[in-house]
Amino acid sequence: MIRAAIFIGLFVLSLGIGHGLVLWRAPAVFMTLAMERIAEQGVGLHAFVLAPKVTPQSQSVVRPAPDLAYSVCRFDLSKGHVLARGAVSDGYGSLSVFDGNTNNVVTLSLMSSDDGPRAVELALSGSSLSNSEDVRFIKLSSPKGLVLIRRLAPDDMTRSAVEEISDLDECRMLSAP
């Protein structure tokens, strides 16, 4: 009887561990795979790269929006703080930060009709940071992630305009804290 209870208890315990382990690790695994795919497409660390126009052949993540232009910056905070700034324009634009666990940590507007900061300074938890009018300071628990700029570009004309303005986007590592 006791032996059967031990067997059943061990099975239930293993089941719970397996369930929790998958839920805990799966988002980070999918995010890591996506970041690796993006790196393979020529997106280095700490620099924005305007992705090619979204087509079935060029898609690198699931469910891309073909009406949007994406600029991507990969970051690694283990080497220091990172600053990401998006250029402002009239059409829809946003700068969003995703941590290594897929969370959308912050999103800033890049539309000229909106006020507020247009840049983020990213650092690991435990760093000393404070907000300013121009820069939103964000502390992350994991070192790696993505900054993604989305801009509305449903046709060739707006796509050309986005290509020009995206040259003004900035993603760079700051000196070590």
Add this chain to the structure above:
Amino acid sequence: MKSFILLLLLSLAGLAVGGGSALYMSGLLPGAQTSSRSQIDVDGWVADFAIGTVQTDPWTRTRVARHGLLALSQSEAVYFTRTTDNTGARLTDACRYRLSGEDQDALWWSVTLYDGQSRLPMNSDEALSFDRTRAGAGSRWAFLIQGAAPEEGPWISSRSAGAFDLTLRLYRPSEALLARPAAFVRPPEIERLDCQGDVP
């Protein structure tokens, strides 16, 4: 020794069943049904407003990591997905559809077709989506979903999509829409026109 092997096998089986159940509850295994407390259904268009936030339950977070990675949080964008037509049948590239609707209470919106792998369908028709800039602000609109270009009018190509779904993106939705989506989202209607061959 025999008991040790049995314990080891039971542990491995438990880990496998536990991991599998996590994937199933996250909707990542074939045939799995998903739902979460934050899920919203507006006439068959289903959204989860907790996407992209740390408040998301772990099963939704896992599903989104696989099928909607880099989705924005609700204040910036919400995503409604529909998998069936007006008869309740699964959307498929074997059928033609007419999608119609009106403007949304958001800065910008779009409708995009994705295949069963959450990818844009592998065709070169350059007809992947329909958005507010084409519909016109405040206007009623309609377009066709089919495997070849129509003689006239807007369309989305379903060529090579297999069983597909449609995603309605609402960027910068109004606060009223976020608070009462059933009252403020205007769900597009999907009318099945005709089908070819065997429809699953």
